[in-house]
Amino acid sequence: MPGLASGAVLTDDPMRVKMLAAHYLDGAGLVSENRGMLGYRGRFSRAELGVFSVGFGESALLAYLSELSSCGVKRVVYLGECVSLAADADTGTIVLAETGGRPFEAADAADPALLGGAVNAAKQLKIGARVLPVLTDDRYFLGGSGAARGGADIVDFATRALYRYSLDNGIAAVSILTVTENVPRGKRENGAFRQSQFHGASRLAFETLAGAGFE
Secondary structure, three states: OOOOOOEEEEEOOHHHHHHHHHHHOEEEEEEEOHHHOOEEEEEEOOEEEEEEEOOOOHHHHHHHHHHHHHOOOOEEEEEEEEEEOOOOOOOOOEEEEEEEEOOOOOOEEOOHHHHHHHHHHHHHHOOOEEEEEEEEOHHHHOOOOOOOOOOOOEEEOOHHHHHHHHHHHOOEEEEEEEEEEEOOOOEEOOHHHHHHOOHHHHHHHHHHHHOOOOO
């Protein structure tokens, strides 16, 4: 994958990548379709950016992220879904992951500059977003009995691996998540909701990477 932009939005679903490229990138062109995962490059505002699907779970994300980093990607925003174990973080809530860890283990942190950029972008765009710690536990999403909370009320399947790899390899990363299931309220949104409700988080992801118009 030669000639990639240094900034990229990552997400799990190839179909979502197609939508993001069509909606947000000017002059988008396909640059990767490795193992069914798609990647596009184009312009957002004044920035040259990419958007790539990386599969589901920590192992898949690490495999694709290592390839992307070897091709020059240095700043990434992961755009994903999460489960809320707290009643006050209802479905549709956007979460900026301050840290990502496993149950009862030390957590790794988001890149401070990208996280700060996401906070500023959310304010400028008037998008409600909450900065919260995130617990990464694949077992919840694979039909287990539920994640061990380990002090966090937001559960996802990728942030811990993203932050650990980024810290070890000199990449700036932040995870922007949308709550699609709230356990205390017994709410779980369908696929149509997932696609339609991602626009706020998606815009935030691209603005954060581009840094256009934000301090």
